[in-house]
Amino acid sequence: xxxxxxxxxxxxxxxxxxxxxxxxxxxxxxxxxxxxxxxxxxxxxxxxxxxxxxxxxxxxxxxxxxxxxxxxxxxxxxxxxxxxxxxxxxxxxxxxxxxxxxxxxxxxxxxxxxxxxxxxxxxxxxxxxxxxxxxxxxxxxxxxxxxxxxxxxxxxxxxxxxxxxxxxxxxxxxxxxxxxxxxxxxxxxxxxxxxxxxxxxxxxxxxxxxxxxxxxxxxxxxxxxxxxxxxxxxxxxxxxxxxxxxxxxxxxxxxxxxx
Amino acid sequence: xxxxxxxxxxxxxxxxxxxxxxxxxxxxxxxxxxxxxxxxxxxxxxxxxxxxxxxxxxxxxxxxxxxxxxxxxxxxxxxxxxxxxxxxxxxxxxxxxxxxxxxxxxxxxxxxxxxxxxxxxxxxxxxxxxxxxxxxxxxxxxxxxxxxxxxxxxxxxxxxxxxxxxxxxxxxxxxxxxxxxxxxxxxxxxxxxxxxxxxxxxxxxxxxxxxxxxxxxxxxxxxxxxxxxxxxxxxxxxxxxxxxxxxxxxxxxxxxxxxxxxxxxxxxxxxxxxxxxxxxxxxxxxxxxxxxxxxxxxxxxxxxxxxxxxxxxxxxx
Numbered sequence: 236x237x238x239x240x241x242x243x244x245x246x247x248x249x250x251x252x253x254x255x256x257x258x259x260x261x262x263x264x265x266x267x268x269x270x271x272x273x274x275x276x277x278x279x280x281x282x283x284x285x286x287x288x289x290x291x292x293x294x295x296x297x298x299x300x301x302x303x304x305x306x307x308x309x310x311x312x313x314x315x316x317x318x319x320x321x322x323x324x325x326x327x328x329x330x331x332x333x334x335x336x337x338x339x340x341x342x343x344x345x346x347x348x349x350x351x352x353x354x355x356x357x358x359x360x361x362x363x364x365x366x367x368x369x370x371x372x373x374x375x376x377x378x379x380x381x382x383x384x385x386x387x388x389x390x391x392x393x394x395x396x397x398x399x400x401x402x403x404x405x406x407x408x409x410x411x412x413x414x415x416x417x418x419x420x421x422x423x424x425x426x427x428x429x430x431x432x433x434x435x436x437x438x439x440x441x442x443x444x445x446x447x448x449x450x451x452x453x454x455x456x457x458x459x460x461x462x463x464x465x466x467x468x469x470x471x472x473x474x475x476x477x478x479x480x481x482x483x484x485x486x487x488x489x490x491x492x493x494x
Numbered sequence: 495x496x497x498x499x500x501x502x503x504x505x506x507x508x509x510x511x512x513x514x515x516x517x518x519x520x521x522x523x524x525x526x527x528x529x530x531x532x533x534x535x536x537x538x539x540x541x542x543x544x545x546x547x548x549x550x551x552x553x554x555x556x557x558x559x560x561x562x563x564x565x566x567x568x569x570x571x572x573x574x575x576x577x578x579x580x581x582x583x584x585x586x587x588x589x590x591x592x593x594x595x596x597x598x599x600x601x602x603x604x605x606x607x608x609x610x611x612x613x614x615x616x617x618x619x620x621x622x623x624x625x626x627x628x629x630x631x632x633x634x635x636x637x638x639x640x641x642x643x644x645x646x647x648x649x650x651x652x653x654x655x656x657x658x659x660x661x662x663x664x665x666x667x668x669x670x671x672x673x674x675x676x677x678x679x680x681x682x683x684x685x686x687x688x689x690x691x692x693x694x695x696x697x698x699x700x701x702x703x704x705x706x707x708x709x710x711x712x713x714x715x716x717x718x719x720x721x722x723x724x725x726x727x728x729x730x731x732x733x734x735x736x737x738x739x740x741x742x743x744x745x746x747x748x749x750x751x752x753x754x755x756x757x758x759x760x761x762x763x764x765x766x767x768x769x770x771x772x773x774x775x776x777x778x779x780x781x782x783x784x785x786x787x788x789x790x791x792x793x794x795x796x797x798x799x800x801x802x803x804x805x806x807x808x809x810x811x
Binding site: 254329357374377405413455456464477 | 505563566567570589591594595596597598599600601602603605606607608609610611622623626627628629630631632633634635636637638639647676677678679680681682683684685686696697721722723729732733734735738739740742745746747748752753754756764774775776777778779788789790791792793794795796797798801802804805806808809
């Protein structure tokens with residue numbers, strides 16, 4: 236069983252970020268996208284559950300910094316990594332990224348492609364399904380549980396609906412799933428695995444090597460600029476020590492709940 | 495004929511509320527764009543939803559789906575054909591779990607413009623939109639040069655819902671949808687009824703990522719009850735397996751409407767804020783003075799949630 240997991244090195248949004256002077260990007264710390272830890276774990280568990288064994292290939296689009304995310308995935312158990320070096324896609328526009336991923340994923344001829352539902356920084360919730368569209372693959376978005384029938388290789392998936400409900404669907408492979416957080420318990424890599432991860436294969440290729448001409452890269456939108464959000468009605472800030480805050484909060488509760 | 499095409503969303507026999515918001519957004523652009531507003535109603539037995547379509551819509555495009563329930567690939571195939579036949583200038587859908595399954599694929603296949611989780615749309619010879627960037631810490635403004643059609647998914651709660659239903663002309667559209675479904679619906683599974691009802695509580699004490707100790711949870715549940723309320727949580731605590739999804743507030747959890755929503759250690763991700771829009775009063779306690787929740791709260795305090803919880807317990811004697 237061959238699985239491809241598409242991952243992203245994202246901006247750590249809990250930290251401060253600084254808008255660049257040209258207003259078209261910001262500087263920030265990087266980490267593996269939270270959702271991708273769950274899609275990788277799902278892939279590793281499917282590989283381990285497959286009697287015939289299998290291979291997990293992680294793919295990303297990004298500059299050299301993005302290799303940290305790949306190495307982290309290799310340390311957790313992925314077999315091989317591919318980085319698509321595409322400075323022309325630096326803005327991260329969804330359809331362009333999906334086109335680049337499609338060119339790389341197609342070559343792998345996987346049985347299953349897994350993506351996170353969304354990235355924590357851009358939160359487009361679109362790249363995986365755009366990729367499925369380009370590849371013409373059946374797909375299910377926002378999956379919280381996957382079961383594979385070992386005989387046929389077909390899948391039963393639980394698509395998350397709101398408020399704890401779900402829809403159970405049958406889907407044949409090859410297919411693409413976008414995986415929701417909380418769907419499994421991502422494993423951590425031990426020190427030895429982290430060391431060994433650097434020995435695993437990590438290929439780097441440009442769009443030309445993938446046979447994707449610059450003119451064939453779609454662009455869904457153009458970024459005109461970034462700005463700080465206008466803060467709406469700002470909260471009335473309560474002041475004082477914890478006891479004073481608690482008293483003020485009690486007062487608000489008594490006044491407004493018991494009306 | 496060019497138009498603004500709204501994709502209706504239905505589930506288990508009902509037109510979903512988001513459709514009214516998306517129609518509201520479309521009607522808001524009608525004057526500036528001089529485009530008529532059409533609603534694509536792609537469903538099995540679509541007539542049952544006609545009565546709920548908001549007034550002001552120029553036309554409903556009635557598309558009979560071969561799948562009994564929403565099926566992402568049927569939607570994708572239908573929209574590809576509608577884009578080819580009707581040449582809409584804009585295709586609008588909700589930024590919802592259902593749309594996640596087809597909207598990006600439609601844009602990728604049809605080669606249209608695309609943006610998701612759109613928070614505002616302005617018209618200047620074409621759509622100009624804003625959406626969050628870097629976890630909503632920044633706002634990105636996007637345009638779509640040289641695109642004759644643009645697919646947008648709209649952030650729930652960002653656009654005012656269109657008014658009451660009215661009578662709308664219906665046009666039957668015949669599309670090739672046989673064999674389009676690529677998944678088989680097996681069943682719906684409803685949430686387990688645990689007796690916890692955060693949807694109707696008048697006071698919710700809600701904890702989030704800042705509450706980083708599982709063994710402290712019973713204490714917060716007790717505090718919520720002693721204050722006369724119910725404990726609710728944001729998604730990270732459900733993902734961690736600490737709390738059942740019956741207590742989860744937000745876009746993927748429940749929409750709540752308490753008199754007072756007391757948020758302790760919740761930073762206020764968009765998905766969470768979508769669930770508390772109807773709360774009457776929001777009180778937020780967070781250590782980070784820049785937390786987005788302070789942008790929507792009525793009262794805020796920059797403080798440690800455990801200190802405040804201690805002190806709240808103190809007021810109860």
